[in-house]
Structure formats: structure tokens, C-alpha cells
Amino acid sequence: MQTISLWLAVAIVFLTGWAIIKKYQVNMVLFLAGFLLNVLALLNGTSDFLPKNATPTGLLGFDLFELFRAISRTQIAGVGFIILVSGGFASYMQVTGASDRFVTVCAKPISLLKNPYLILAFVFILGHCLGLVITSAAGLAMLLIVTVYPLIISVGCSPLAAAAVVASVLCVGYAPASGVAVMAAELVHLDPVQYLVSYQLTMAAPVVLVMALTHVIVQRYYDKKDGDKGVVADLAELEAKRKEIEKTPLIYAFMPILPLVLLLIFNKMVYKTITMNVATAMFLSWFVCFLIDLVYRRDAKKSFDLSFAMFKGMGSILTSTVGLIFVAAFFAKGLQNVGLITYLIDVAKNCGLGVTGTGVVLSAIIGLVTVLTGSGVAAFTSLAHVIPSVAEHLNSDGIAIMLMMHTASEMLRAISPVAGVIIIVAGFAQVNPLQVVRRTWIPCVVGYITMLIVVSLLFG
Template sequence: MMNFMPWISIAILIYTGYLLIKRSQTHMTLLLSGLAMLFLAISFGVTNFLPKDVKPSGFVVFDIFDLLRSIGTKQVSGIGFLIMAAGGFAAYVDTIGAAKALVDFCIKPLRRLSQPYLILVLGYLIGTALVIVIPSAAGLAMLLLVALFPILVGVGVSPAAAAAVIGTTACIGFAPAAGTANLAAKTAGVEPVIYLVHYQLPVALCVIASVAIAHYFVQKYYDKKNDDIYSQTQTIEAPEESRAPKWYAIFPILPVILMIIFSKLVYAKIQLNTVSALLLVWVLVVLIELIRFRDAKKVFKEAMQFFKKMGAMFASIVALIICAEFFAAGLKATGVVALLIQSANGLGLGMGGMTTVLTVIVGAVTFLTGSGVGAFSSFAALAPDVAASFGGDPAAIVSPMQIASGIFRAMSPVAGVVIAVAGAVGISPMALVRRTTVPMIVAFVVTMIANWLFFIV
């Protein structure tokens, strides 16, 4: 009878996917699916699903909720707090105009060039670099629509081509700012800055270069074809001129600089924690704002954006990670993970093959739901067990999964960033996806090849 349990769980998994595709609320769908699988495991006599540091309550039903409590406590006090702090810091530097100052500083050199598709490629490269400090795909896209879009259209690039580049700038979410990257680092058991330098950058640089080249030819081809159907373009209004001085552009990247300096990469005698770096720079900027404006009421009100965004990040991302890990615990308890590993061994897939399978699953779910965070967080917790079974590095599995969640989001017609950018330039999401699909497929193929060469072979 135990042999039937994983297959029943797979049926629950498939139904969960169906509900997500139908736009069911992601958090509660994953939570209740995990609950169903854990009750299934109990009905088959499985009781050892608690973490090693959690003692059984004596009643197995209570143990399920002890598991949920344990996951929530661990996430909120660990990676969850890091994600919330990163989101809060990003919101604050955006509120005071420092994020816009950084975007303006990076975009300014493009105004001097006159080669349309070279500017297009450089715009993509600049936008991708900005993801390190502006992790929100939609937030960065809105900034680039104001700062970069007029430049690209002004030199002769079509609005659709400019939109395709802007919509794909955040296809790779970098640590330590992006929530998925921080979760990947935690899952792999490394510091976010080490994950960024050792695991993300080698693959990301290959991907970025290939996507830039693909954009050059794909957008040039479609511009010559000139068959995009435009509707009434929404007015992209420039925000009020930033009150922040130009030198404020340093603040969004200062935590990353400090973390790299005070780490094993540069000066190992002093270690600066990610959250500590974010808090340090936040307090520093608040003090500078007080000196500039001498208006404590105004400055403190803006400083509260840090905490307000932390709360929003808990509701949107950290709570999702908690529900997704609970869902993954159900997959483990019912034997689905063990079945996957056995099947991989039986087919001779090995570490590389299993990595490809999990990455494709994350990509497919992202494409169908438009949510990279939901797809990645649902399956990220499986990576350590899979890696352990093959004697491999968890980062080699979790890194392409994390990158794929951003890649497939950029070519999903139901993704928020795709819908927002398409609407802003007056084309349909499907017309935008037509221009992003080839570059993103190239990105996925290069991701898998580079990850294989760097970390698996």
C-alpha cells in the first residue's frame, strides 16, 4: 500500500498546479495542498516528518502544525527577515530619490550615442546591472520606461523593441537584493554575497551576453518586419524631478560594496552580515537626510517606508516561502522526492539530468502562472535532498532553478511586468512576448550549459 502513496501525492501535486494556473491564491493553495499531503502521509503511517530539532507533541495531528510553526519561525528569523530588510531598503532609497539618481547616472552616457541597436543592447546591460540594487521587476521596468524608453525611441528603435528589452532586464534576480536569490543562497547553505560572486555571476555573465546579442538581432528583425499592432499608448509621465542630489546614486549600491569588502572575498577578518549592511546604510542615509533638511517629521516619515515595505514583503514573499516549504514537506513525507530520485537513478539522469528536470518544472510553472517567486519557492526546498542523493552541490541545482524563474516570467503573457510594460507602450502582452521569447529561450539554454560546465562536470 505504501507504494501508492507517492502517486496519490502526485495527483494532489497536479491538481495544485491546475489551481495555480487558474489563478487560485498561491499562498493558501500551497498551504492546503501541503496539509492534504501530510494527512495522506499520516493515513499511511508516516509520523517522522518533523525536523530533527522539533520534538513530537505526542499527537501526530498537532505535529503537523508544529511543523508549520517551526517553518514559520525559521523563515521569519532567518532568510525571511533578510528578504524583508532588502525590500524595505529598496523602498526607502526609492522614496528619497536615490534609486532614480542611480538610474539617471547609468542611463546618461547613452544620450551621446547614435547607433539605435547598440543603444538598445547597452540599455539592456545597464538595466540588468541595476537589478542588483533594484530587485523588483515591475519597479525597475517603470523607472526604465521613464528614463530609458524615450532615448531608445528617440534614436529610431520601435516602442515594442524598447519594451522587450525593458521587460527582460530583470530576468536574473541577483543576491543580495532579490528575494528568490536570497532564498537560493539560504537553500544552498552559503552567504548571499558568496552566492552572488561564486555561483550567480559565472552563469549570469554568459546569459547576459547571449541575451544582449539575441536582442540585437531579434528586435532588429521585428522592427524591419514592422507588423506590431499598436493601440492607444498610455502616457508615460515622468515623475517629479528627483530632489536627491546626484551623489545619492551611491546609496543603493553601498550595502553591496560593503558586503563584498567585508567578506571572505576581500577582508576576511571582518564579516558584515547582509541585514546589518542594509540597516547600517539605512541609518546613515536617515542621518544625512536630517542634516540636509533639518525636518525630523518629514525625514522620519520617509524612513518609515523601510518598515512599511518590510510588512508588505512578509505578506507577499516571506509568507509564500513559508507556505511553499510546508508544501515541500508534504512532498517529502509522501515519498514524492524519493520517487523522483529513484526514477532519475533508474533512467541514468544523474545530477545534471535531475537539475534539468527541476529547472524545467520551475520554468513551466512560472510561464503558466506568471509568478517566478511562487514557482521557485515551491520547489527550492527539494534541492538539498536531491543534491545529497547524488553527492553534489545544492547550489548547482538551485541556481538554474532560480534563474529560470526569472527567465520564464519575462516570456509569460500573464506576468505582471509583461502586462504593465506592454500596456505602457500600447501593444498586447502577446505581441511583447513574441519579442522576448527567443532571447529568453537563448537565456535558458545558456543557463543550463553554463551551469553544467561550471558546477556539474
């Protein structure tokens, strides 16, 4: 019966992947898959499958939903709440214009450069650094289009080269601003700031430099090959948008980085007596920014109305991300209960894969799903919850595996023609998304391979 259950579990996993690729609603797909996997576990004789914070209902069928309730409650009280607050703060920064102003200030130094491909490299590095604050790939791409896209093509680069660089800048989602990165940190028992400083930044530095250099080589090659020097964008309209953004007071540019500054100062690595968690920093920053907006806007009613974006954003992130985490954890629990995770770990051990080999395989699977679906969040959250079990069986802390999987889901999004950021940038440049992917896939794959090597050497 155990062997049959494992094969049925594999069939459910493949069917789940097929449904996600076919654009079925991801939350419901993962919930149904998790439900079926847990039913299989029950049929296979598993009885003690409820966590400690759950009480049996007296009927196994009801216990499945008690399991889902317990998982959801745990997630919303922990990492889910941090993600809610982070999403709310990001929404507030957007409606006040602070995010836009932040990007315009950071983009200023680019105008001092003259070499077109040096500008391309600098834009990529700068855009990547902006990901510490702005977590939406599509949102960041649109801000860069308004601020630096005209500059790139005015100095001699093609619109396609500019589009490719802008579309691929967010290749790492950083904690604590990124909800998914916060989840990754929590799953390997790290403070989000520790995950950022000790692991993500260390890994990202060489990877981003390699990707920037690869972009220069690839874009210059294709520009020569295509002879594509025409400007398809309405630069006058972009210039007007940029000037409108710059009317926002300069102090607003510093508002998006306030939570990061607080967290980098008040943490266990700096202060032992004064520490601050992510949610507290976000709430405090929101209130300080509200006071600043109140003073500068001089319209109390407007400032009060805009402040509600914090809670509206939290509601939005609940439906888009936190709800997905609920069902993904339920799906992962089903994989564990049916015994598939233990079986795969045994296979990995017998093949001699170890920590590094297992991380490479899992990151490749997540990367493939990301490319096929265009969503790194769905790909990552589907499998991330199995990492603690995998790490325990491999006698590892799981950090290296998590870094590989998490970064793969972010980095390889830019080579998916159905990814939102690719579609948006291609639409603006008036080209087919495949034309953009033609210029992004080499830098992204080179970056991915570099990431695997760096993580293996430093943390494997």
C-alpha cells in the same frame, strides 16, 4: 499502501499546479497541499516527521500544525529575516527617490550612443546590471521607461522593440538584494555574497551578452517586418518626469548600492577579521541614508516619516514573500515525508540523468509554471526546498541545480503574457501583451538554453 500514497501525492501535486495556474491564492493552495501530503505520510505509517526544534503535542493531528510552526519559526529566524530587511531597505530607497535617481545616473552614458540597436543592447545590459540593486522587475521596468524609453524610440527603434527590451532586462535576481536569491543561497549552504560572486556573476556574464545580441537581431528583424516606427508614448510627459527625478540630490544615487559595497568589502573573501551579514549591512545602510536624508532634506519630520518605510516595507514583504516561503517549505516537507522526492530521485538515477539532467528537468518544470502563472517567485519557492534532499541523494552540493532552477524562474517570466512586468510595459506602449511576448520569447529562450549550458560546463 506505499504505491497508492505515491499516486495520491502525484495527484495532489498536479491539483496544486492547476490551482496556482487558475490564480487561486498561492499561500493557501500550498498550505492545503502540504497538509494533505503530510496526512498521507501519517496514514502511510510515518511517525517521526517533526524536526529537532519541535516537541510532539501528544496528538498526531495537532503535530501537523506543530510542524508548520516549527518550519515557520526556522524560516523567519534565518533567510526569512534577511528577506524582510532587504525588502524594507528597498522600500525606503523608493520613497526617498534614491532608486529613481540611481537609474537616471546609470542611464546617462546611453545618450552618447547613436546606433539605435547598439543602444538597445546597451540598455539591456545596463538594465540587467541595475538588477544588482533593484529587485522588482516591474519597478525596474517603470524606471527604465521614464529614463531610457524615449531615447530608444527617438533614435529609430520601434516602441515595441523598446518595450520588449525593457520588459526582459531583469533575467537574473541577484543576491543579496533579491530575497529569493538569498533563500537560494541559504538552501545550498552558501553565503549570499559568495553565491553572487562565485556563481551568479560567473554564470550571468556570457548569458547576458548572448541575450543582448539576440535582442538586437530579433528586434531589428521585427522592426523591418512590422514597419512599426510610430511613437505611441507621451514623450513630453516622460521628459517632465525625468527632470523631476533629477531634482533629487546626486548623492541619493549612491544610497541604493551602499549595502552591496559594504558586503563586498566586509566578507570572508576579503577580510577575515571583519565580516558583515546581509541584515546588518541593510540596517547600517538604512541609518546612514537616514542621516544623509536628514541633512539634505532639511525637514526633520519628513525624514523621520520616510524612515518608517523601512519597517512598513518589512511588513509588506512578510505578507508577499516570507509568508509564501513558510507554506512552500511546509509543502516541500510533505513531499519528502510521503516519499515522493525519494521516488523521483530513484527514477532520475535509473534514467541516468545525474546532477545536470535533474537540474534541467526541474528548471524546465519551474519555467513552465512561471510562464503559465506569471510568477517566478511562486514557481521557485514551491520546489526550491527539495533541493537539499535531491543534492544529498545525488552526492552533489546542489549549487548547479539551484542555479538552473532559480534562473529559470527569473528569466522565463518575460515570456509570460500574464506576468506583471509584461502587462505594465504593454499597457504603457499601448499594445497587447502577446505582441511584447512575441519579441521577448526568442531572446529569453536562447538565454535559458545558454544558461543551462554554462552552468553544466562550469558547475555541473
